[in-house]
Amino acid sequence: MTMPHVKLPNGVSVPALGQGTWYMGETAASAKAEVTALQTGIELGMTLIDTAEAYADGGAEKIVGQAIAERRDKLFLVSKVHPQNASAMGLPRACTQSLRRLQTEHIDLYLLHWPGPHPLAETVEAFERLRDAGHIGAWGVSNFDTDDMAALTQLPGGGNCATNQILYNPETRSIEFDLLPWCRSRSMSIMAYSPLGHTGSLLHNPTLTEIGKRHNAIAAQVALAWSIRDGATISIPKSGSLPHVRENAAAARIQLTTEDLAAIDAAYPSPRRKQPLAVL
Numbered sequence: 484m485t486m487p488h489v490k491l492p493n494g495v496s497v498p499a500l501g502q503g504t505w506y507m508g509e510t511a512a513s514a515k516a517e518v519t520a521l522q523t524g525i526e527l528g529m530t531l532i533d534t535a536e537a538y539a540d541g542g543a544e545k546i547v548g549q550a551i552a553e554r555r556d557k558l559f560l561v562s563k564v565h566p567q568n569a570s571a572m573g574l575p576r577a578c579t580q581s582l583r584r585l586q587t588e589h590i591d592l593y594l595l596h597w598p599g600p601h602p603l604a605e606t607v608e609a610f611e612r613l614r615d616a617g618h619i620g621a622w623g624v625s626n627f628d629t630d631d632m633a634a635l636t637q638l639p640g641g642g643n644c645a646t647n648q649i650l651y652n653p654e655t656r657s658i659e660f661d662l663l664p665w666c667r668s669r670s671m672s673i674m675a676y677s678p679l680g681h682t683g684s685l686l687h688n689p690t691l692t693e694i695g696k697r698h699n700a701i702a703a704q705v706a707l708a709w710s711i712r713d714g715a716t717i718s719i720p721k722s723g724s725l726p727h728v729r730e731n732a733a734a735a736r737i738q739l740t741t742e743d744l745a746a747i748d749a750a751y752p753s754p755r756r757k758q759p760l761a762v763l
C-alpha cells in the first residue's frame with residue numbers, strides 16, 4: 484500500500500497519515516501495547532508521530548522514545564511545548580527535556596501547543612534559535628485561529644511557521660471558512676487533530692458507515708480518508724490498539740468519490756460564515 488505524502492514549506496515530505504499519542508503513557512500496564520501499536524504503525528508507513536510534553540506529563544514522549552529506538556532515521560517526530568514554557572529561557576529548557584524523554588537529538592517539528600502568556604515574538608525568536616542550533620528541524624503552532632496566524636506572520640521570522648495543528652474532522656469544519664484558505668494561500672500545510680472525533684463520535688457515524696460500504700471500509704477509515712482528501716493535510720489519528728492501527732493505515736488506499744464527498748457535505752455542511760476556532 485502506498486502512503487500519500489504531504490510537502491511541508493521547508494520541502495520535507497511527510498506521510499499524510501501519522502500517529503497521535505494523547506493518553507499514551509498514562510499507565511505502566513498499557514505501555515507495552517502502546518509501544519507495539521506505534522511500531523506497527525511505523526511499519527505500515529505512518530512514520531510521523533505527534534506527541535507533546537503535556538501528554539501524561541511527559542509520559543507519552545517516553546513511550547515514543549521506546550517505540551522509535553533503532554528506527555529514528557525513518558521517522559518524523561513532532562512534539563509540542565506547553566505555552567507556559569514558551570519563553571526565551573523556558574523553550575530551550577523544555578526542548579532539552581523533551582529530547583531526553585524521546586531519546587533523540589532532534590525533533591523534526593516543534594509546535595507551540597496553544598497561544599499562551601509569553602509574547603509571541605519571544606517564542607518565535609526562541610524557536611528560530613533552536614532550529615539554527617540544529618535541535619529542531621522546523622517549528623509551528625497549534626490551535627491558532629486566522630487572526631493569530633496573521634499576527635504571527637507579521638513578526639520577524641514568523642513566516643517560517645511550518646504548520647498549524649488544529650481540530651478537523653467531518654463534524655468540526657469551522658476552519659474551512661477562512662483559516663484553511665488562509666493557510667493554503669501561503670502553501671502552509673495543516674495537521675488535523677482528533678480526525679476520528681476524539682471520543683469516538685465518528686466511529687459508528689451512519690453517513691460514514693454507509694459510504695464505507697462502497698469501499699469495503701469502516702466509518703473510521705472514511706473519516707481518515709476525508710481528512711487527507713486535499714493532498715495538503717496531515718492527519719494524526721491516535722490508537723493504542725493493533726487492529727485499529729492497521730485499519731487506520733489502510734485508510735490511505737481509499738479514494739472518496741464526488742458522491743461520497745457530497746454525502747458528507749449534506750450531513751455536515753461546510754460553514755458559510757466565520758465561527759471561532761474549535762479546540763479541545
Ligand code: NDP
Pocket residue numbers: 502503504505506533534596625626648649675676677678679680681682683686703704719720721722723724726727728730731763
Ligand atoms: P482521535 O480522533 O485520533 O481518536 C482517538 C480515539 O479513537 C481513541 O479512543 C482510539 O482508541 C480510537 N480509535 C483510533 N482508531 C480507531 C479505529 N480504527 N477504530 C475504532 N476506534 C479507533 O483523537 P485524539 O484526540 O487522540 O487526536 C489524535 C491526536 O491528535 C492526539 O492523540 C494528539 O497527538 C493530537 N491532538 C492534538 C491536540 C492539540 O491541541 N494540538 C488536541 C487533541 C489531539 P484506541 O487507542 O483504543 O484505538
